[in-house]
Amino acid sequence: MSRQSIQAPRGVVMIRPHHFTPNPMTAADNAFQSTDEKRAAAAVASAAYDEVTRMAEALAEAGVTVHVFEDTTVTTPDSVFPNNWFSTHSGGHVAVYPMYSANRQKERRGDVIEMLKNEYRVQNVIDYSGLEKDHVYLEGTGAMVLDHIGRVAYAIRSNRTNEVALERFCTHFNFEPMVFDAVDRNGKPIYHTNVLMCLATDFALLGTQMIPDLRRRQEIIERLKETGREVIELSIDQIENFAGNAIELEGSEGRVLALSTRAYAALDQEQIAVIERSTKLLPFDVSTIELAGGSVRCMLAGIHLLRRTPQTEHLLFAAE
Known part of the structure; x- marks a missing residue:
């Protein structure tokens, strides 16, 4: 059994959409x-x-605590990606984020925050959403990939990642910002950092070819290696198949890497072998949701908070 890790949360929040559709307001930069x-x-x-x-049922079966909330509205087509509007942090801290697209700003919901306060030890909630009035955006752990071990916030410059907001977050939550540029095969900026990289406890998945600044690319690789991680370099094809959009979670029998079946199929056997030295691969068919430009990691808002009381039932359905 792998050791417990501050990188891998034991619980997640998921939003189950009743009227899912790819979001036309986000297509321009995604x-x-x-x-x-x-x-x-x-x-x-x-x-x-x-x-x-x-996916919720399979994660619960693996021993991950899953809080499922329903979205019955038709005004929030991307609500299935809750990690963009809030994040949780050890010590009882919660952050709420400013979102780039107007209809994504409607995804924030008080019942999720209230559940966290009731079920977990929450000390404070820092709400950055007011920055939207000044057109300043930071879309949570989509915009940032957080290294909870090395205390680094990796972030790609984009419409959805404002460096002023990033600096403010890093000051409040004790992370060092590491900002860089990344582009797709057509030279278009990558919209979210978490499609390019995944940080697990013992390894990192990284689309190195999409970071054009060779010096910055090497600096990122070296920072990841300093934490003892093995860096698994992903090709552009693998990134386009969401191989970087994965998340490590703590299950009842050790750590698991949640990713899509499409992402899993894109990995080669050598990469899989490196991952399986410390983590069990747990692929899910989310091919419909991937139409919206995100995959498994985007669907899971990790909970890095302590429970108020022990919980034996892993799959929890919140009220609509």
Whole structure:
């Protein structure tokens, strides 16, 4: 059994959408988005609902505490990606973030924060969402990939990552900001850092080829190696198949790496072998949700907080 790690949360929040659809307001700067011309909108929404349900049940079976909230509205097409609007941190801290697209700003919900306060030891909530009035954005652990061991916040410059907001977050939460540029094969900026890199306890997945500044690329690799991690370099093709959009979680029998079946299929056997030295791979079919330009990591808001009371039931369904 792998040792417990501050990098891998024991619990997650998931949002189960009843009217999922790729968000037209985010398509301009999210090259990972696509459309499904073969299925009707209702069929796409139904499939996304089922994908969240199956994933929540499988994570719970693996011993991860899963808090599932329902979204019955039609105004928040990206609500399935809650990690963008809030994050939690050891010591009882919660952050709420400013979102780039107007309809994504509607995803923030008080019932999720109240659940965290009731079920976990929350000391304070720092709300940065007011920065939206000044067109300043920082989309949570999509915009940032947080190294809870080395205390570094890795962040790609984009419409969704403002360096002023990043500095403010890092000051409040004791992270060192490490900002860099990354582009896709067409030279377009990568919209979120968490599609390019995943930090686990003993390894890091990183799309090195998409960081054009060679010096900065090497600095990032060296910082990751300083924490004892093995850096697994991902190709552009692998990043386009969401191989970087994974998250390590703590299950009842050790750590698991949650990722999509598409991402898993993109990894080669040598990369899989490195991962499996410390972590069990747990792939999920979320092909419908991936139409929206995000994958498994985006669907999971990790909970780095202490429970108020022991909990034996892992799958929890919150009220609508």
